[in-house]
Amino acid sequence: MLRINGLTKAFGENVVLDGIDLEVARGEVVCLIGASGSGKSTLLRCLDLLEVTDDGDIWLDGEELTDPAIDVDRARREIGMVFQAYNLFPHLSVLDNVTIGPRRVLRQSKADAERRAHALLDRIGLNGKADAYPDALSGGQQQRVALIRAVAMQPKLLLLDEVTAALDPMLVGEVLDVVRDLKNEGHTIVMATHEMAFARECADRVVFLSGGVLIEEGTPEQIFTAPRDPRTREFLARYL
Ligand code: ADP
Numbered sequence: 701m702l703r704i705n706g707l708t709k710a711f712g713e714n715v716v717l718d719g720i721d722l723e724v725a726r727g728e729v730v731c732l733i734g735a736s737g738s739g740k741s742t743l744l745r746c747l748d749l750l751e752v753t754d755d756g757d758i759w760l761d762g763e764e765l766t767d768p769a770i771d772v773d774r775a776r777r778e779i780g781m782v783f784q785a786y787n788l789f790p791h792l793s794v795l796d797n798v799t800i801g802p803r804r805v806l807r808q809s810k811a812d813a814e815r816r817a818h819a820l821l822d823r824i825g826l827n828g829k830a831d832a833y834p835d836a837l838s839g840g841q842q843q844r845v846a847l848i849r850a851v852a853m854q855p856k857l858l859l860l861d862e863v864t865a866a867l868d869p870m871l872v873g874e875v876l877d878v879v880r881d882l883k884n885e886g887h888t889i890v891m892a893t894h895e896m897a898f899a900r901e902c903a904d905r906v907v908f909l910s911g912g913v914l915i916e917e918g919t920p921e922q923i924f925t926a927p928r929d930p931r932t933r934e935f936l937a938r939y940l
């Protein structure tokens with residue numbers, strides 16, 4: 701589904717991603733781990749075409765995203781991204797937050813978009829909040845809505861950047877439950893996270909970044925129990 705070859709990105713003199721190679725199969729969940737500043741967010745932002753890359757190429761389902769001639773707006777429709785916080789439009793109801801993209805961009809009818817939105821809200825147990833505004837929801841509820849809002853756009857790829865990092869610890873679990881549910885539904889997900897227990901249980905593959913370099917990748921079992929690189933061992937020692 702996704703193929704990244706030699707992706708390189710610098711901000712001025714600061715090389716933030718240095719020759720990243722990564723492939724993600726359809727339906728796979730890949731967790732990016734690494735210290736703050738290791739390049740996780742920049743990698744996700746490059747995949748979402750929010751950053752211009754300096755070198756290398758990115759392919760999504762056979763299409764080159766790094767082709768300079770690409771229609772960025774159209775290509776970005778295939779990709780759903782959810783950030784740490786402040787994802788919802790505060791002036792729109794929960795229902796309108798979920799339906800605005802499908803209506804405006806996918807040209808779904810109001811009735812169609814709302815039917816789908818209600819079904820998605822039902823799945824996360826928040827259909828009762830359809831008419832509420834985001835500020836009436838807890839942070840965890842808002843992130844759950846943000847996740848299904850991204851899914852409502854029927855993306856080929858979901859990018860999640862520390863979607864639980866801004867939450868009260870008590871609310872982290874309910875958001876990760878939704879991510880797990882999306883995995884079980886077959887979504888292809890690349891997520892940056894510090895939730896090591898979740899990565900261990902839910903990821904198909906774990907990728908460790910340090911200083912913009914992909915140090916090692918493997919199954920959760922391999923990375924968490926038998927990391928090959930001393931930098932991975934040192935990083936994990938602080939979490940496990
Ligand atoms: P992570 O998400 O792993 O914490 P980031 O991708 O946010 O890492 O950051 C990687 C490096 O890139 C850091 O050194 C950060 O300061 C730098 N960086 C990120 N965004 C910018 C930017 N817009 N301008 C300059 N430097 C940036």
Ligand code: MG
Nearest residue numbers: 740741742892
């Ligand atoms: Mg980050």
